[in-house]
Amino acid sequence: MPRNDKQNEGIRKQRIAQIMEAALDVFAHKGYHTATIADIAKKANIAKGLIYNYFESKEDLLYKLVMHGMNDLIEKFDANHDGVLTDEEMELFINDMFQKIVEKRNYWKLYFSVMLQPDVFDFNFYNKFEEQYQAMVKALIDYFKRKGFENPEMEYLLLHTMSDGIVINFIMNENFPLEGIKNEIIKRYIHNNSQKNKKPC
Structure with a gap:
């Protein structure tokens, strides 16, 4: 019996997660520049060609891996997605972020071991990263202005x-x-007295 669209999408997401998990491990232990698509395929126990069904290149895989990690960490940012950050949303975001740091300590250990390798997070990569999160940056800056x-x-x-x-x-x-x-971050940004952050006239 042929699979329906929902089943196919579920398999696709599962396969992408499998490849990303393998890539993170390989990049962390072999080094991004030394690692090959063949290494990742072997770790994921899939055919090398299958990876190219989901990722254009090793660089594309790295970029999407970084975005996946960041998107997971900031999942609760601006919960109602209106572009205006409230104190309640800021506190929810901070609490959720810290909870995920604790729950996924081993993941972040691998993640940062890759990010801190020489020439991985270069200028072009940084620009793509900043473009992706412009709305988040603007919402935070506007929030700090209001505070x-x-x-x-x-x-x-x-x-x-x-x-x-x-x-x-x-x-x-x-x-x-x-x-x-x-608690200190919450105190600084949510329960702060705005006058304390201004120079005296």
Whole structure:
């Protein structure tokens, strides 16, 4: 009996996840530049040609792997998707992000081991990444403006940099005080007194 469209889509998603999981492991342990599509196919236990049904190249696979990781981490950002971040949405986003860091510690360990390899996250890759998340960046900057921060753009960069550092510290040390760090971030961005972030007149 032939499969219907829903079944085919389910198989497609399962296959993509299988390839991405294998690619992450291979990139982490062999190095992105050394790894080949054949290595990934062997790890995934599938034919090499099948990978090209879903990904154009090794570079395309890496890019989609990075996007998949980021999209999972920011899934709860701006929950109603109206482009305006409320305090409740910001707190939901922060709590969900920290929960996923804990639940997927091994995943992020592999993820960052790939991202920190030389010449993987180059200038062109960074530009594609920034374009993908322009709406998110704008929503965060607008949120910081409404909260009264003197330099909202710099505040976004600070949050972005802190997030990377928090994940890296946690994957190196599972006793890293995530809960305390999370509470400090919530205090800074949600329960802050906006006047504290402005220079006195």
